[in-house]
Structures are given as C-alpha cells and as structure tokens.
Amino acid sequence: MMNGKVECSVCRSKLVSSPGSKTISRAYDDHKIRVTSKQRVLNVLLVVGDCMLVGLQPVLVYMSKVDGKFNFSPISVNFLTEIAKVVFAIVMLLIQAKHQKVGEKPFLSVSTFVQAARNNVLLAVPALLYAINNYLKFTMQLYFNPATVKMLSNLKVLVIAVLLKMVMKRRFSIIQWEALALLLIGISVNQLRSLPEGATAIGIPLATGAYICTVIFVTVPSMASVFNEYALKSQYDTSIYLQNLFLYGYGAIFNFLGILATVIYKGPGSFDILQGHSRATVFLIMNNAAQGILSSFFFKYADTILKKYSSTVATIFTGIASAALFGHVITMNFLLGISIVFISMHQFFSPLAKVKDEQQQNGSLELSNAKDTQRANDSFINMAAGANEEATHRGESDDRTPLLPR
Numbered sequence: 001m002m003n004g005k006v007e008c009s010v011c012r013s014k015l016v017s018s019p020g021s022k023t024i025s026r027a028y029d030d031h032k033i034r035v036t037s038k039q040r041v042l043n044v045l046l047v048v049g050d051c052m053l054v055g056l057q058p059v060l061v062y063m064s065k066v067d068g069k070f071n072f073s074p075i076s077v078n079f080l081t082e083i084a085k086v087v088f089a090i091v092m093l094l095i096q097a098k099h100q101k102v103g104e105k106p107f108l109s110v111s112t113f114v115q116a117a118r119n120n121v122l123l124a125v126p127a128l129l130y131a132i133n134n135y136l137k138f139t140m141q142l143y144f145n146p147a148t149v150k151m152l153s154n155l156k157v158l159v160i161a162v163l164l165k166m167v168m169k170r171r172f173s174i175i176q177w178e179a180l181a182l183l184l185i186g187i188s189v190n191q192l193r194s195l196p197e198g199a200t201a202i203g204i205p206l207a208t209g210a211y212i213c214t215v216i217f218v219t220v221p222s223m224a225s226v227f228n229e230y231a232l233k234s235q236y237d238t239s240i241y242l243q244n245l246f247l248y249g250y251g252a253i254f255n256f257l258g259i260l261a262t263v264i265y266k267g268p269g270s271f272d273i274l275q276g277h278s279r280a281t282v283f284l285i286m287n288n289a290a291q292g293i294l295s296s297f298f299f300k301y302a303d304t305i306l307k308k309y310s311s312t313v314a315t316i317f318t319g320i321a322s323a324a325l326f327g328h329v330i331t332m333n334f335l336l337g338i339s340i341v342f343i344s345m346h347q348f349f350s351p352l353a354k355v356k357d358e359q360q361q362n363g364s365l366e367l368s369n370a371k372d373t374q375r376a377n378d379s380f381i382n383m384a385a386g387a388n389e390e391a392t393h394r395g396e397s398d399d400r401t402p403l404l405p406r
Contacts, residue, residue, distance in 0.1 A: 046294055047310045053291040055314030059321045060284040061138060072276030074138035075258040077285055078131060079273060082252035084289040089245040096241060116238050120246045122231040127250030129224030131258065134288070136217045155214075157183055157308045159222035164304065167226050179348035183312075186340030189333055225295075225304045232300040244296050309345050 064070060097108050105112060158180045164170040172180075232243055263271045298307035315338060322328040347353060 046297060047306075047313075050291070050294050050298070050307070050310050051314040051317065053287055053294065053314075054311045055317030055321070057137075057284070057287055057291060058318055059325065060280055060287055062322070062326065063280040064278065064284055070138060070276070072278075072281060073259070073262060073273065074135050075255055075262060076273035076275075076277075077138075077281060077288070078134040079252060079255035079259060080285050081134070081288040081292070082248050082255055084285060085248040085292055086245065086252060088289065088293060089241050089248055092241040093239070093245065096239060113242075116235075116242050117246060119235050120231065120238065120243055122227070122234070123243065123247045124250045126224040126228035126231065127247055128254050129220050129227070130292075131251055131254040133217070133221040133224060134255075135258070136213065136220065139213055140217055155184070155187060155218045156222045156225070157305065157312075159218055160225055160304050160308055163222055163226040168230055173353050175350070175353040176348050179344045179353065182344040182347065183341055186337045186344060189337040189340060225299065225307070228296075229299040229304050232296065236300070240296060240300055243300075244293070247296070248292070305348070309348065312341050312345060315341070 064072070093108065097106065100106065161172060161177075161180055165172065228247070232240070235243065259271070259273060295307060298304070298310075319328075319330050319334060319338075323330050
C-alpha cells in the first residue's frame with residue numbers, strides 16, 4: 001500500500017483505499033466479498049422467511065384479542081418468546097460444539113463463556129429496547145388495524161438511517177436519502193383518513209395517543225436494531241448462537257422484571273404467565289421467536305436497512321390476510337402507498353445509488369487500469385520504434401561496408 005493506494009496482486013491495478021473505514025464495517029465488507037452462490041440463495045430464503053413472519057405477526061396479535069382486548073399479559077408472551085429463543089440458542093450451541101474440529105477452542109468452556117459474556121455485555125442495551133418494543137406492538141393494535149401497524153413500522157427505516165449515520169458512521173448517497181423520503185410519502189399516502197373519528201383509548205384522545213405511541217413505536221425499535229447490529233458486528237468472530245444466548249437471556253431477564261412489576265401493581269393473581277393464552281398466542285410466540293432468530297442473522301451478516309426494507313414487503317401479505325380473515329377493506333390509498341414503497345426500495349438498492357466514494361473508487365480503478373494499458377502500449381510502441389531504428393541503422397551500415405576485403 002503506497003500513497004493511499006492498494007495494488008492488486010493479480011492484475012497489478014491500483015485502487016484508492018477509503019481512509020477512516022470503521023473496524024465494525026470492515027468485517028461485513030470482507031463477508032460480502034466472500035459471498036458464494038449458496039449464501040446468496042440462503043439470503044433470499046432469509047428475506048422470504050422474514051417477510052412471511054413479519055407479515056403474519058400483526059395478524060396473530062389481532063387474532064389474540066377478545067372483544068378488542070387482551071385476556072393475557074403481553075409481557076408474558078414476550079417472556080415466553082425469549083425463553084423459546086434461549087432454548088433454540090442452547091440447542092444450536094450444542095450442535096455447533098459437537099461438530100467442532102480437533103484443536104479448536106471449545107465453545108462451551110467456562111473461560112470462553114465468561115470472556116464472551118464480557119465482550120458482548122453491550123447486547124443488554126438492545127435487549128432492553130426490544131423488551132419495550134415488544135410491549136408496544138400490542139399497544140399499537142388498540143389504535144390501528146394490522147395492515148396500518150405494518151405500514152407505520154416502515155417509518156423505522158428513516159430513523160434507522162439517521163442512527164446508522166450517527167452511531168456507525170455509515171454514509172448514504174443523495175439518491176438513497178431521496179428513496180427514504182419517498183418511503184415516507186408512500187406511508188403518508190396510506191395513512192390518509194385511516195383513523196376512526198371519536199374513538200378513545202387509555203383515557204386520551206385517539207389522535208394524541210396514536211401519535212405518542214407511533215413516535216415511541218418507531219424510535220425505540222430503531223435504536224434497538226442499530227445497537228444490536230453494532231454489538232453483533234463489534235464481536236464478529238464470536239459465534240452468533242453464543243451472542244444470541246446473551247441477547248435472549250438479557251431479554252428474558254428484562255421481561256421477567258416486567259412481570260414482577262405487573263404483580264406489584266395488580267397483585268399476586270397476575271403472576272400466572274399462562275393465564276388467558278389460547279392457540280393464537282401459541283402461534284404468536286412461535287412466530288415472534290422465529291422472527292427474532294432471523295433478525296440476528298440479518299444484523300450480523302447483512303445490515304439493518306436490508307432487514308427493514310424486507311419487512312416492507314410483508315405489508316402486502318399483512319393487508320391481504322387482514323382483508324381475508326377480518327374483512328378489513330384494502331383502500332386505494334393502501335395500494336398507492338405500497339406502490340410508492342416498492343419504488344423507494346428499488347431506488348435505494350439501485351446500482352446508481354452508490355455512495356460517491358464507491359463511484360470514485362471504481363473510477364480510480366478504471367483510470368488506473370487505463371493508464372497502465374496506455375503505458376504498456378507506449379512501451380510497446382517505443383520498443384518497436386527502437387527495434388526499427390536499430391534495424392535501419394544496421395541496414396545502412398551494411399550498405400556502406402565493402403563486400404571484399406581491401
């Protein structure tokens with residue numbers, strides 16, 4: 001590496017390196033370079049699975065209501081979800097340890113576990129934020145229908161982009177910021193006249209309560225996603241299942257503290273975490289657990305923006321399922337909003353939306369290759385000219401030399 005340029009060991013072309021690149025993003029960039037066709041197929045399956053799970057989640061929450069209310073404690077659902085994810089992480093760690101190669105440091109040793117716990121203590125922050133967000137998902141159902149809740153959650157993309165720029169120093173091009181603004185327009189189109197008039201909840205007007213819950217519902221999970229990606233990628237070499245064990249363990253602790261707070265507020269009768277549960281809540285717990293597990297793979301091996309944009313695709317599934325199961329009307333505003341959201345997603349991930357530095361790097365690479373090619377051509381021309389001149393000189397010299405000795 002000389003003068004801020006990196007020389008390719010194969011083609012000897014020079015590429016301008018990006019100064020000040022972050023250590024956390026470097027591991028992700030190295031992973032993207034090594035992506036194989038099988039991994040691309042796996043990423044597609046993850047996106048498809050995430051779309052189905054995220055789209056089904058508001059529907060299951062709506063099905064869990066009885067006469068517009070929840071007969072169970074939402075915190076108990078969140079606690080059981082975290083327990084299910086902890087069990088899954090432990091099982092995967094045991095499988096991973098069983099297939100470990102000879103000579104490698106064991107995953108389940110006390111020293112490895114303690115050291116990993118110290119290095120991943122930052123996961124407690126997104127675990128707390130997720131515990132708050134999971135409760136807000138139930139509260140939002142008191143104000144909006146499932147399709148509207150799914151559309152409102154798309155507002156997180158813009159907040160996440162701002163947080164990624166502030167926390168992880170990630171840069172976005174002007175086209176990508178315009179795509180995010182277009183996303184807001186699509187969501188706003190969908191929300192026109194979506195609130196019923198005169199309805200109230202928790203003792204305050206619907207509009208005020210809805211706006212307060214929407215702000216919290218958008219901000220808290222956005223912060224959780226960004227801090228989760230930061231924590232997972234900062235310890236990139238640690239097993240993702242071990243990191244998930246810490247994340248879900250913290251989540252179970254925070255939700256259990258929420259249950260204890262509910263017991264103190266409502267009395268000992270509310271300590272029964274299985275009270276009021278039905279078949280719909282069982283499916284809801286399984287769905288939330290699978291969704292959380294998939295999210296961890298997105299945050300560590302992809303990025304938060306891709307995760308949230310993949311969730312927007314689930315809006316169609318949510319809207320269709322909501323209309324088929326509950327008779328909710330799919331309005332023209334919803335269809336127009338979805339169309340604008342998809343245009344925004346295409347624009348954000350378009351090759352034309354690359355950051356300026358990436359385009360400059362590509363341009364520098366092409367310019368460097370062009371200069372090397374021109375230099376090689378000049379050398380070849382000079383060599384040919386020199387050879388021609390030498391041959392001419394020899395020819396003239398031979399003409400002046402007598403054939404017979406004097």
